Amino acid sequence: MNITVFGATGAIGQLTVAELLDHGHTVTAYARNPQKVPASWADNVRVVLGEMSDAEAVDSAVAGADAVISTLGPSMDRRAVGTPLVPGTGYILASMKNHGVRRFVGHATPSILDPQESPTAVNRLTSFLARTFLPRAYEELVGMSDQIKSSGLDWTIVRFIRPTDKPKQPRVRIGFFGTDRLGFPVSRADIAAITAAQVEDDGYVGRAPAISN
Template sequence: MRVTVFGATGAIGRLVVQRLLDDGHQVTALVRTPAKLSLTHRNVTVVTGQLTDRDAVEEAVTGAEAVISALGPSLKRSETGTALSEGTRTLVEAMAAQKVTRFIGLATPSLADSRDGPHWKHKVLPVLAGVLFPNALSELTSMTDAVTGSGLDYTIARITNPTNGPATGRIRAGFLGHDRVGSAMSRGDIAAFLVSQLTDTRYRRAMPAISN
C-alpha cells in the first residue's frame, strides 16, 4: 500500500515508517529537514516542506492510499501559535483535493469519543492539560476537529503515557468506561497499532483509547 506519513522524524513517526517498510508498504514522508529522517530505503520517498505549505502537502499525499499522522503539539508551556492546527486543516484539504480518504492519527483521552462511558480521565485530564499545557490542548482539539469534521474515513488513537520501552505486542484498544484500557504504552506498540489500522475496520470514524 502507498502510505504518506506526517511527523516521520518524531519518536513515534520513525517507528511508524520502519513498521510500514517491514510490512512491505511504500512510504512517502513530508519532512522539514530530510537529514533528520536518517533512513534510506528504496520504498521511501521524501518530500521536503512544512505542514503549512499547501503545495508540499498536496505533493506528499498525491497517489497515497492512506495517510498516517504521528504529529502532536509541543508540551512546552511557553509554546504559542496554531501552526499544527492550521497545518492539519491544510492536510485535510489536500487529501480531499487528491481524493485520499483514509486518515490515521493520534490524540489523547483529554478528548472524548461519543462511544465512551463515564470515566475519571474525562474529568481529570482536560483540567490538567488546560492548566499545564493550554496551547497544546487547544492545538490538539483544533487538529482533531479538523479531521473528525471532514468527510475523511478516520481513526484517531488516543494515547495517555507513551514510553520508550520495547514493543510488547500486547495492545488494548476500546472506549473509556466500557473497555479495559490503561495508560502506559510503548511507542513501538503505538506505531504497530497505527499501521494495523490500514486494514483493521473496527475503529473506522472512531477515536479508540489504546494502551499496553
C-alpha cells in the same frame, strides 16, 4: 498500499514508517528538518520536505497516496506560540479530498472524546491537566481533532496517555473509556504498530480507540 506519513521523523513517526515498510507498503514521509531524516530511508522512502504551513508541499506529499497517517502532536514546550498544526491539519485534509484519498489515521490523548464515549474520570483528568498546564497544546490538539472528526473522511484517531520507550509488549489493550479496561503507559513501538495496522483495518473507522499495555 502507498502511505503518506506526517510527523515521520518523530519518535513514533519513525517507528510507524518502519512498521509500514515491514508490511510491504510504499511510504512517503513528510519532514520539516532534513537532518532528522534517517539515512536508512535513502532507497526505501520518498521524502517530501516542508513546513506544515506549506500547503503546496503538503499537497505534493498526499498526491498518489492510498491512505494518510499523521503522528503529529502539539509541542509540549511552554515557550511555543501559536497553533500551527491546526491549519496544517486542514491542508492535509483538504489535499486528501482533492486527491480522493479517504483513509486518515491520527493521534490524540484521552482529553479528546470518542464520538460514542461519555466522559470518565480519566477523560476529565487529562482534559483538566492539559487546559491548566498546557493550554496552548490543548487548544491545538482540540483544533486538529475537531477538523478530523468533522472531515467526512474515513478517519481513526488512536489515543494514548503515557508513551514509553519499551519494546513491543506481550499485552496491548485497545478500547474505550467507560466500557473497557485500560491502563496508562503504552510503548511507542506498540503505538506505531497499531497505528500502521489501521490503514488496512476498518474496524475503528469514525472512532477514537484508546490503547495501553
